[in-house]
Amino acid sequence: MKRYNIVIVGGGSTWTPGLLQSLCKKKESFPLARLVMYDINAERQQVIGEFAKVLFKEKYTELDFEYTTDKEVAFKDVDFVFCQMRTGGYAMREKDEKIPLSFGVIGQETCGAGGFAYGMRSIRDMIQLVNDVRELSPEAWILNYTNPAAIVAEALNRQFPNDKKVLNICDQPVNLLRSYGRLLGRDPYEFEPVYFGLNHFGWFTHLFDKEGKDLVPVIKDIVNERGFIPVDAEQRDKSWLDTYATVKDMVTDFPDYLPNTYLQYYYYPEYKAKKLDPNFTRANEVMNGREKRVFEECRHISEVGTAEGSSVVHNDAHGDMIVEVAESIAFNRNRIYIIITENNGLVANIQDDAMVEVAATLGINGPRPFGVGKIGTFYKGMMEQQLAYEKLTVDAYFEGSYNKALQALTLNRTIVDAKKARKILDALIEANKGYWPELK
Numbered sequence: 001m002k003r004y005n006i007v008i009v010g011g012g013s014t015w016t017p018g019l020l021q022s023l024c025k026k027k028e029s030f031p032l033a034r035l036v037m038y039d040i041n042a043e044r045q046q047v048i049g050e051f052a053k054v055l056f057k058e059k060y061t062e063l064d065f066e067y068t069t070d071k072e073v074a075f076k077d078v079d080f081v082f083c084q085m086r087t088g089g090y091a092m093r094e095k096d097e098k099i100p101l102s103f104g105v106i107g108q109e110t111c112g113a114g115g116f117a118y119g120m121r122s123i124r125d126m127i128q129l130v131n132d133v134r135e136l137s138p139e140a141w142i143l144n145y146t147n148p149a150a151i152v153a154e155a156l157n158r159q160f161p162n163d164k165k166v167l168n169i170c171d172q173p174v175n176l177l178r179s180y181g182r183l184l185g186r187d188p189y190e191f192e193p194v195y196f197g198l199n200h201f202g203w204f205t206h207l208f209d210k211e212g213k214d215l216v217p218v219i220k221d222i223v224n225e226r227g228f229i230p231v232d233a234e235q236r237d238k239s240w241l242d243t244y245a246t247v248k249d250m251v252t253d254f255p256d257y258l259p260n261t262y263l264q265y266y267y268y269p270e271y272k273a274k275k276l277d278p279n280f281t282r283a284n285e286v287m288n289g290r291e292k293r294v295f296e297e298c299r300h301i302s303e304v305g306t307a308e309g310s311s312v313v314h315n316d317a318h319g320d321m322i323v324e325v326a327e328s329i330a331f332n333r334n335r336i337y338i339i340i341t342e343n344n345g346l347v348a349n350i351q352d353d354a355m356v357e358v359a360a361t362l363g364i365n366g367p368r369p370f371g372v373g374k375i376g377t378f379y380k381g382m383m384e385q386q387l388a389y390e391k392l393t394v395d396a397y398f399e400g401s402y403n404k405a406l407q408a409l410t411l412n413r414t415i416v417d418a419k420k421a422r423k424i425l426d427a428l429i430e431a432n433k434g435y436w437p438e439l440k
């Protein structure tokens with residue numbers, strides 16, 4: 001069986017320990033020869049890297065492992081790049097969330113004005129990353145999770161239109177599938193989803209079981225009766241539990257399909273903005289919670305020299321999905337995942353050059369996506385408005401255009417008012433000096 005060489009970009013990410021654990025768990029079905037962690041922040045990555053050494057000493061002795069800040073070491077002879085970087089770190093995420101909230105609109109990592117700001121920062125570093133990888137490993141698969149995935153996918157598709165080995169993926173559909181599994185008391189790996197939309201902006205239209213029964217109506221009924229919680233509810237912060245609870249409202253208002261949780265920001269922009277605390281946002285929750293926990297636990301494990309009994313290395317949907325996606329490509333397993341790809345008729349009444357999120361089989365030649373035909377007027381209207389926002393955001397980046405940026409923010413459902421959009425844009429420009437291209 002072939003053994004693969006992989007690099008994790010953003011080795012210091014809070015998600016890396018879970019991913020490393022998934023690699024250990026799946027070493028029989030996706031065996032590795034060499035693993036490198038790469039980050040631009042040596043100090044941050046070192047903590048996770050030292051934890052990894054302890055973990056692999058116990059669970060992956062045959063693995064050739066190192067962590068580095070040297071691109072030459074990181075990107076040479078690589079088969080798969082797992083990319084999860086955050087340009088500007090949590091300090092800038094906090095600004096993305098708090099600046100819009102100070103104007104009374106949604107402040108969120110990937111949605112609305114916050115997602116716009118983060119997108120404008122991510123594009124430059126992601127283009128650089130693809131160029132760096134292609135210099136040393138022209139044939140490597142680049143599996144990207146870096147957010148905001150919709151904006152990153154659109155920008156990379158424009159910059160590298162012929163590169164068929166860059167795949168952008170989000171784990172939220174998998175989180176939802178696992179949560180439906182918990183709700184129904186069934187194995188989510190047996191579900192066959194039908195899904196359409198944009199990233200963090202989509203719907204499950206059907207969810208078939210092995211007998212061909214559609215479980216969407218059953219799930220809707222249970223959500224209406226008992227509400228909805230994430231599969232890993234016991235490990236989730238309050239804001240995520242609130243988010244899952246809102247699915248009940250969304251299913252009541254728009255009962256056709258099961259919504260992606262991120263639609264709450266677009267369906268209920270005023271209600272959600274009022275519920276968010278402008279002085280303590282998700283970034284604060286993460287910095288005080290996940291980030292602290294992960295780094296404390298990794299430091300502890302490298303001190304005691306064993307990862308046995310540690311809680312940082314629990315199973316998690318994110319890590320499992322990244323490894324399973326790579327495995328499906330490497331060994332041509334053709335399993336179904338929900339991925340981001342160019343539309344070209346998949347959603348028949350949406351423009352061809354949209355980067356849409358749909359179900360696809362994943363094999364050695366990449367995704368073979370499933371089309372969904374024509375969608376209804378409400379969904380088309382929602383999607384096209386959001387798509388226009390995404391396209392204009394990427395235009396604003398490449399053209400350095402203030403006007404396109406203002407158009408983008410005005411079209412975003414979380415903002416709408418152009419005078420407000422201008423004020424928010426000006427504040428974001430000030431906060432993002434050095435990260436964004438100059439907008440004229």
Ligand code: NAD
Pocket residue numbers: 009010011012013014015016038039040041044045084085086087088089090125144145146147148149169170171172318
């Ligand atoms: P984090 O800040 O803890 O980790 C990001 C790491 O990337 C940091 O260690 C940072 O130093 C590093 N980094 C920044 N710029 C870099 C560059 N140019 N090259 C290499 N490394 C760089 O953030 P996190 O919360 O762990 O999230 C990491 C990323 O994964 C974010 O973009 C997040 O939105 C994304 N994410 C996406 C999904 C999804 O569904 N697609 C799921 C989870 C996380």
Ligand code: G6P
Pocket residue numbers: 109110147170171172175282286
């Ligand atoms: C979901 C989304 C990701 C997001 C992640 C973590 O899985 O799909 O895109 O990055 O949640 O969000 P958090 O707020 O916990 O950092």
Ligand code: MN
Pocket residue numbers: 149169170171172200
């Ligand atoms: Mn996502």
